Amino acid sequence: MEQAAARMEKEPRKMVIDVYTDWCGWCKKMDKETFTDSEVAELVNKHYYAVKLNAEGKEPITLKGQTFNFKTEYKAHELAVALLQGQMSFPTTVYLDEKMNMLAPVPGYLDADNFSKILRYFGENHHQSMNFQEYETQAK
Template sequence: MEQAAARMEKEPRKIVIDVYTDWCGWCKKMDKGTFTDPKVVELVNRHFYPVKLNAEGKDPITLRGQTFKYKDEYRSHELAVALLQGQMSYPTTVYLDEKMNMLAPVPGYLDAKTFSRILRYFGENHHKSMNFQEFEKKN
């Protein structure tokens, strides 16, 4: 996450974050099937900085001068709690704009076809002119 933020200083892009846990079966299924799909790889590389965030990771992460840490009381990392807006569901894919503002968290397993549509929706800036249902009807 810190590397993506640093790269954005030089070349702003959106960020797509895979929020996962080590014990999540659907997360592993997305790793094997969705994230390796050639169309998904092409769309991510064209429009986003990809980040994998272990929601139960123990290492502190500093962004914009704020340090996020693992919290025992949540059994989760503070950054994951913030990105998922307290809705701790795995996997969740989080989309941030070029200024690291939240576009949307999308909870649940996504197959390559569905994930590609969502990547295009945010990556090609369709979210600025229509909702996702309108985008799906046109695409």
């Protein structure tokens, strides 16, 4: 996460964050089937910095001068709680713009086709002129 943020300062890009846990079966399925898809990989490499964030990770993460830590009362990392806006559901894919502002958290398992659609929607800036339903209708 910190490496991607540092790279964004030199070469701004959007960020896609896979928020997962070690025990999540759907997370493992996305790792195996969705993230290995050639179209998904191409879209991610073209438009994004890709980050994997273990929602139960114990290491502190510092972004924009703020340090996020694992919180035992949440049984989760503060950064995961912030990115998921308290809706702790795994997997969730979080999209940030070039300034690390939230575009959207997208909860749940996504197959390669649906994931590619969302990657294109944000990566090609369609979100600036239409909502996702409109984009999906046009993309068919």
